[in-house]
Amino acid sequence: MKHPLLPLSETMHYILLALREPLHGYAVMQKIEEMSHGSVILAAGTLYGAIENLSKHGWIEPVGKSGRRKIYGITAEGLEVLKVEQKRLLHILSLYEGSEPDEEV
C-alpha cells in the first residue's frame, strides 16, 4: 500500500523543501510564504500538525534548539521522498507539454 502521506500535500511538500535548510517552526512558515510568493501561508495548527506528522515518519528531525524553539531539518529519508515526488511531478509536467505523449516514447 502507498504511504499515507504520498503523494505529498502542498503543505507537506513545501515544508520538506523549506527544511533542506534547518529552521524552527515559525521560520518555516515565513520561508514558505516567501518561496510561494505569498500564496501559501500556513496557520499555526496546520504547521504544528504537519511537523508532528513528518517527524513521526522520520522525514524530518530536530537538529538543535534556538531558545525554547526546536530547530528541524530534513532527514536522508525525507530527501529520498522529495526525489520520488520530483520524478512523479516531472512526469506529469511532461504530459502537459506533449499533446500525444505516446509518440515521444
Add this chain to the structure above:
Amino acid sequence: MKRFRAFFNIEKEEHWLNGQLQEGYRCTGISGLGIYTFEKTDKNFVMRLDYQEHLSKEKLGEYKGMYEDFGWDYIDGSTFSGIRYWQKESADQDVIFSDRQSQGSYYKRLMNYSLWLGMLSLFYALMLYKDSTLYHEGLWSMEGSLFWKAFLFETPFVLLKLLPALMAVLLGISYYQAYRKYSMLKV
C-alpha cells in the same frame, strides 16, 4: 463580565465565544465548570478552539510555543477536557488550520472526543438505570391528588437521573456532525 454556559459541541462553543467577542469583549478566563470571564475592549479579538489531549509537558510546551509564535494567546481551560482555547487580535489570518488535511484531522479528533465521552455517558447511564426504575414503583398505584403531588416531587430527580442519557444523545449528535464535516473534506 461572567457568563455561564454548558456546551457539548466544540464548534457551537467557538461560535458562541466569537459572538461575545464581536460585541466588544475579550475572553480572560474559562473554568471547567462552564464559567466564561470577559472584559471590555475596543479592539477586535477572535477565538479558535482546538482539541488536543494527552499532551506531555514537553509536547504541550512545543504546542503552545508554536501558536504563540503566530500571535495566539492560550486561555487556560479545564485541564482534563483537552479543548484548547486560543485568542488573538483579528488580523489577516484568523484561522488555525490552513489546509484540508489539518482541518480534516481536527474533525477526526473531535469525533474521537465525542465518541469516547459519549460512550462513557452511555455506560454510566446504563449502570444507573440497571437496577432502578425512573419513578418509584409505588407511585403508579397512588390515586388522585396524592399521585400528582408525588409525581411532581419525583420528576426533578428523574430528570437528573436522565442527564447521563441526555449527554450520551447530545454527544452522539456532535459525533455525527463532526463525521459529516470530516467526510465532506475527504471527498
